[in-house]
Amino acid sequence: MGIDILKRNNVQIKGQGEKILLFGHGFGCDQQVWNNTVKEFETDYRVITFDYVGSGNSDKSAYSKERYSTLDGYKQDLLEICDSLGLEEIVFVGHSVSAMIGMLASIERPELMGKMIMIGPSPYYMNVPGYNGGFERTDIDELLDMMETNYMEWAKYLAPVVMQNDGRPELAEDFEQMLCSNDPLIARQFAEVTFTSDLRDKLDKVTVPTLILQPNFDAIAPPEVGQYVHDHIAGSELIVMEAVGHNPHLSDADETVGLIKAYLAQ
Numbered sequence: 274m275g276i277d278i279l280k281r282n283n284v285q286i287k288g289q290g291e292k293i294l295l296f297g298h299g300f301g302c303d304q305q306v307w308n309n310t311v312k313e314f315e316t317d318y319r320v321i322t323f324d325y326v327g328s329g330n331s332d333k334s335a336y337s338k339e340r341y342s343t344l345d346g347y348k349q350d351l352l353e354i355c356d357s358l359g360l361e362e363i364v365f366v367g368h369s370v371s372a373m374i375g376m377l378a379s380i381e382r383p384e385l386m387g388k389m390i391m392i393g394p395s396p397y398y399m400n401v402p403g404y405n406g407g408f409e410r411t412d413i414d415e416l417l418d419m420m421e422t423n424y425m426e427w428a429k430y431l432a433p434v435v436m437q438n439d440g441r442p443e444l445a446e447d448f449e450q451m452l453c454s455n456d457p458l459i460a461r462q463f464a465e466v467t468f469t470s471d472l473r474d475k476l477d478k479v480t481v482p483t484l485i486l487q488p489n490f491d492a493i494a495p496p497e498v499g500q501y502v503h504d505h506i507a508g509s510e511l512i513v514m515e516a517v518g519h520n521p522h523l524s525d526a527d528e529t530v531g532l533i534k535a536y537l538a539q
Contacts, residue, residue: 278357282323282350283330286358288315293360295321297351299369299393299520300467301431301452301460303329306368309526313534321358325350325371327459336459344370344470348377355385362387364537368522369393369494370467377472379481386481390533393519394485394502395494396472404473407495413468420461428452434492437518444524476505483509484536486521486529493519510536 278284285304288294294314296307304322311320324331325347340346351374355363365386367375372394379386399406399413419427432449433439452460483506487499496513503511512532516525 278353281326281332281335282354283332284321284323284354284358286319286321287311288318288320290316290318292318293321293363294318295323295355295360295363295365297323297365297367297371297375298325298328299371300463301455302368302520303331303451303454305329305451306520306523310522310530310533313526313530318364321354321360323350323354325463327456327463333456333459338462341462342466344374344377344466344472347371347374348381351375351378352382352385355382361385364388364390366390366392366533367394369395369519373470373472376475376479380475380478383480388537389479389481389483390486390536391483391502392486392522392529393488393491393494393499395498396476396502397470398468398493399471404501405495405497407493407498408468416468417461417465420457420464424457424460425453435519436524437490437492438524441524444518444520448520448523473501473505476502477507479506479509484532485509485511486532487511487513488516488518488521489514490517491519 298304298306303324307322314320327336363386365375372391375389397406398408428449433445436445436448438444485499485503503509514521516528518524522529
């Protein structure tokens with residue numbers, strides 16, 4: 274069973290050392306987004322990356338619309354990977370929706386994680402009275418409709434919004450290519466699950482030491498959201514980065530690596 278899961282999720286293991294760093298990618302991405310990050314840890318850590326089912330080079334025949342209709346299906350991917358490898362006391366680094374997936378896993382199995390690092394997390398992407406998630410419901414509906422009618426045009430529109438960094442257009446171009454490599458039907462469902470899930474009531478159940486890395490300007494998960502996550506996870510640490518855009522591990526890998534290393538050294 275373990276071998277099947279490792280193939281299913283295209284699990285890759287590099288580096289050396291007893292401590293485990295497990296990196297989870299966000300929506301629309303795959304484990305390649307960590308290429309410039311993980312190499313900086315391979316000397317001192319065993320580094321594990323993977324693709325959620327339906328993303329990257331995962332086994333897309335294993336995708337089930339029912340299983341992945343909520344984030345619990347992706348949480349199960351994460352737990353099964355850890356169980357297959359016999360992992361415990363890991364450091365989980367989760368970007369965007371993966372931060373929430375990791376959070377769910379940590380609540381169910383708190384002994385699994387020694388530390389958790391969230392990059393650009395959001396427990397809820399929509400605005401409601403008293404909470405600024407960044408999007409109106411009509412914004413989300415329009416994005417989902419665009420994915421259905423013209424997926425390539427949607428990717429072209431979204432990539433620069435996510436990446437920012439107007440002076441470095443190659444970042445948006447590379448991210449657009451990554452978005453376009455996804456199966457449009459699977460990506461559409463993952464997007465709906467990501468942008469409509471409300472996990473705000475789960476934050477206060479986290480008991481794992483947590484670092485929140487909040488980009489200075491993030492059109493997807495605004496600074497207020499990072500502050501909200503910090504306020505509701507007891508004992509968490511919040512760092513507002515100099516990096517802008519939702520993917521600082523792509524646009525500002527050096528800063529991202531430096532902040533993670535400093536946290537792990539505490």
